[in-house]
Amino acid sequence: MNVAEKANVVVDGVGMDFAVKGGTFTALNDIALTLPRGSFTTLLGPSGCGKSTLLRIVADVIQPTRGTVDLFGMTASEARMNGLFGFVFQDPVLLPWRSALGNIELPLEAQHVPKAERRERAMAVLELVGLDGFEHLLPAKLSGGMARRVAIARALVVEPSILFLDEPFNGLDELRRRQMNVELQRIWSATGTTSLLVTHNVADAVFLSDTVIVMGRNPGHIIERREIDLPRPRSIDNSLSPDYIAHERALTALLSDDYKTRDD
Amino acid sequence: MSILAPRDQRLSLPSWVVTLIVVVIALVVWQIGITVAGTSANVLPGPVQILLGADWLRVAGAAANTIFSTLLGFAVGNFVGLALAVLICASRTFSDIVYPAAVVVRAIPIVALAPFITLAFGRGPGATVVVAALIVFFPTLVNVILGLRSVPAEALELLKVINAPTVFSYARVRIPFAMPSFVSALKISAPNAVLGVMTAEWIIGGTGLGRLVVQSWLSLDITTMWSAVLVSALVASVLFSIVGLIERALLGWAVRT
Secondary structure (H helix, E strand, O other): OOOOOOOOEEEEEEEEEEEEOOEEEEEEEEEEEEEOOOOEEEEEOOOOOOHHHHHHHHOOOOOOOEEEEEEOOEEHHHHHHOOOEEEEOOOOOOOOOOOHHHHHHHHHHHOOOOHHHHHHHHHHHHHHOOOOOOOOOOHHHOOHHHHHHHHHHHHHOOOOOEEEEEOOOOOOOHHHHHHHHHHHHHHHHHHOOEEEEEEOOHHHHHHHOOEEEEEEOOOEEEEEEEEOOOOOOOOOOHHHOHHHHHHHHHHHHHHHHHHHHHHO | OOOOOOHHHOOOOOHHHHHHHHHHHHHHHHHHHHHHHOOOOOOOOOHHHHHHHOOHHHHHHHHHHHHHHHHHHHHHHHHHHHHHHHHHHHOHHHHHHHHHHHHHHHHOOHHHHHHHHHHHHOOOHHHHHHHHHHHHHHHHHHHHHHHHHOOOHHHHHHHHHOOOOHHHHHHHHHHHHHHHHHHHHHHHHHHHHHHHHHHHHHHOOOOOHHHHHHHHHHOOOHHHHHHHHHHHHHHHHHHHHHHHHHHHHHOHHHOOO
């Protein structure tokens, strides 16, 4: 991957206003953060704190009202045009008429990658996410967890420099979600892709992240940045240990404070 | 998945057999009804009288013309509707120009346009094709626009993230997502295309079933008139069924159980 020397992702002074009836609504204000290359960072916050909006700004899906985003020395738009992005959405958004493999090949097809190479790369990531043998199934035949794996594979097939994850395991049952977290950790370790996750789930944030950025509402802002120094690989068993609980407690306290001060 | 008994355990006949039985029952009831009521054969003959008395050679010739015009009008109207819908969704400016124009064209009653159509396309099959296309294109336009706009927001974001070219987005994602809406429109327009052709034949001219209905009515050949009515219904039904078969073959992914 040809990325410039400047290896980090730097968001500076980002704000987002939306026009609403009778004025503007500030969704995000004065956001500054740095994602070290290869790190796993999570934006943790309640609904309406603008974390998904921030994710979309970094991914150049929407443009901020204020501020700058620098990805590896490029603007967000340049990075997107260069095919550096992988994005996993809240819903897997698989094309229902395409097989698992066909869905994974979509981003390569859009970039006119030759068919043989497309097939080879798609099969490789299919294996990485543990779906070999299921490549010809249509999305309707896939379980929720399998559909999420396909969505992750589709994001990874372009060998992205940064992986965006917007509550990717929403709607899965508790145990399945924990298993998918383990899978995601394994995939992240195998690829070393800089990752930015959005979630409102404290346990997911602690389990997956190097760094958790806690966000609050009205307007969306960063409350605190917390390093999760737990050893890897992390497992479901460990995640019930006091070290994990301590992090979860601290993060929950930050979120609760925000609720108290803002809701009254 | 059905919560009812598995399909193979339920008493079920192939649906075409059921349809056939229903049609036969309807014909029998019709025959018995007019016999019992003593209806004049000059108003409503029974199926047997129609079968024996109609000038089937003329009906067949007229039906061939109507079918030809219907298929052509159906194809042209739906193609134009589909193409306009895609362009309207792709370009705001195009939408601002064309959409109101399409609404106006649709708002003018076809009957009012008949003289113009006659002047422009003559009294032959050209005019009937144009009328059928005019009737057909609008529901397709509206439905396909709806389909194109109902593509999940995250699918559109995905296309942006993977930096997909516009043509690719439409060809591989947006238009396929709109296909179920398009096929719904085809189902509406299949009988409408027959209606359009027969209306045109009635008010403008031509050599199809619409014309035959008028001619046989005026010459009091009521059995032939009724045979033309039945055949036109048959044509519309068959066209509708063909669309259904295409839907099942191509859009299995969209069928919810």
